Amino acid sequence: MASRLSLLVLLLVVAAASATLTSTAAQLQYGYYNTTCPGVEDLVREELLAMFAADMTLPAGLLRLHFHDCFGAGCDATLLLKSHNGTAQRDADPNSTVRGYEAIEAVKAKVEAACPLVVSCADLLAMAARDAVNFTQGPAYQVETGRRDGNVSRKEDAERFLPPADGNVTVLTQYFAAQNLSAKDMIVLSAAHTIGAAHCPSFSKRLYNSSGAGDQDPAMDPAYAKNLTAACPPGNVASVQPLDPVSPNRFDLDFYKSVANGTALLGSDAALLEDSLSFAYVQLMTNDSYLDTFFADFAASMINMGRIGVRTGADGEIRDTCAIYVD
Numbered sequence: 091m092a093s094r095l096s097l098l099v100l101l102l103v104v105a106a107a108s109a110t111l112t113s114t115a116a117q118l119q120y121g122y123y124n125t126t127c128p129g130v131e132d133l134v135r136e137e138l139l140a141m142f143a144a145d146m147t148l149p150a151g152l153l154r155l156h157f158h159d160c161f162g163a164g165c166d167a168t169l170l171l172k173s174h175n176g177t178a179q180r181d182a183d184p185n186s187t188v189r190g191y192e193a194i195e196a197v198k199a200k201v202e203a204a205c206p207l208v209v210s211c212a213d214l215l216a217m218a219a220r221d222a223v224n225f226t227q228g229p230a231y232q233v234e235t236g237r238r239d240g241n242v243s244r245k246e247d248a249e250r251f252l253p254p255a256d257g258n259v260t261v262l263t264q265y266f267a268a269q270n271l272s273a274k275d276m277i278v279l280s281a282a283h284t285i286g287a288a289h290c291p292s293f294s295k296r297l298y299n300s301s302g303a304g305d306q307d308p309a310m311d312p313a314y315a316k317n318l319t320a321a322c323p324p325g326n327v328a329s330v331q332p333l334d335p336v337s338p339n340r341f342d343l344d345f346y347k348s349v350a351n352g353t354a355l356l357g358s359d360a361a362l363l364e365d366s367l368s369f370a371y372v373q374l375m376t377n378d379s380y381l382d383t384f385f386a387d388f389a390a391s392m393i394n395m396g397r398i399g400v401r402t403g404a405d406g407e408i409r410d411t412c413a414i415y416v417d
């Protein structure tokens with residue numbers, strides 16, 4: 091009886107240990123491709139650096155691409171998939187100005203030539219975001235890899251999970267919490283807007299109908315608002331304005347300084363002043379001596395974002411082309 095019991099205990103221990111092993115094997119890790127595609131991260135960086143040199147605005151596009159993929163339905167490259175019926179994530183309104191798809195496909199082609207069917211599109215998006223941040227003089231950080239790609243892309247996922255440009259801190263925090271990200275992740279990752287641009291419709295409500303009474307957002311610096319109204323007359327949908335008016339191609343603290351002095355472009359960024367936790371962080375980051383702290387925070391939050399809903403192990407697939415039609 092005693093020996094049966096100990097056999098049972100032994101079996102349970104072995105089962106638990108192998109379950110742990112299985113789940114560990116299916117985790118993301120640093121250097122996942124070290125043996126299966128050595129040098130792939132350098133290859134990706136080299137390809138991107140050439141593209142960034144030709145187009146200084148591309149890094150912002152690629153940083154946003156990773157964010158929109160991760161929030162859409164997990165970091166599984168389903169944002170890249172296409173639909174003939176207009177039902178994929180990329181067909182959703184919040185993704186209408188997302189860009190950089192061709193750059194990822196070009197990198198994927200180079201990677202396929204070196205290591206066929208080994209490296210996922212989702213990992214390329216994470217590497218590209220990392221390289222975009224570093225190219226614009228932001229922090230250098232390692233990305234975890236080992237993601238696999240999904241093959242179902244639903245417009246509704248993007249519509250449901252991407253945060254609104256006029257959201258306040260409570261709303262934005264809820265969108266991040268839905269992805270297991272903290273309020274701090276939200277406050278830190280909003281500073282991705284230290285690079286890149288927004289189209290007029292993303293902020294025109296602040297200029298012409300802030301509270302629904304045809305008014306301007308009183309939180310905006312008047313001179314800044316005047317420039318924006320000149321650049322974005324009502325009905326202009328095509329023009330863009332920098333999200334960080336001081337240094338739109340440099341990853342630095344100017345984003346927080348702009349928020350603090352009323353020259354943030356998006357309502358969601360300006361809203362960071364209205365909550366005590368985000369207000370305190372913004373104020374801290376107006377001080378250049380906290381640049382390293384911001385860099386470390388940003389890198390940590392990017393790693394957190396890169397873990398959203400990942401497929402690993404036997405889940406998902408590795409495709410030879412990222413942007414295939416799924417219907």
Ligand code: HEM
Binds near residue numbers: 149187256276285287
């Ligand atoms: C906190 C919630 C967020 C909201 C409400 C938001 C909203 C927006 C909006 C409305 C635009 C402009 C789109 C356009 O008009 O073309 C934009 C651009 C951008 N966003 Fe966000 N965003 C958020 C968080 C993030 C995060 C977490 C990242 C990356 C980690 C990010 C990266 C970017 C970048 C780099 C751009 C510029 C893209 C370009 O130049 O093409 N955003 N965002």
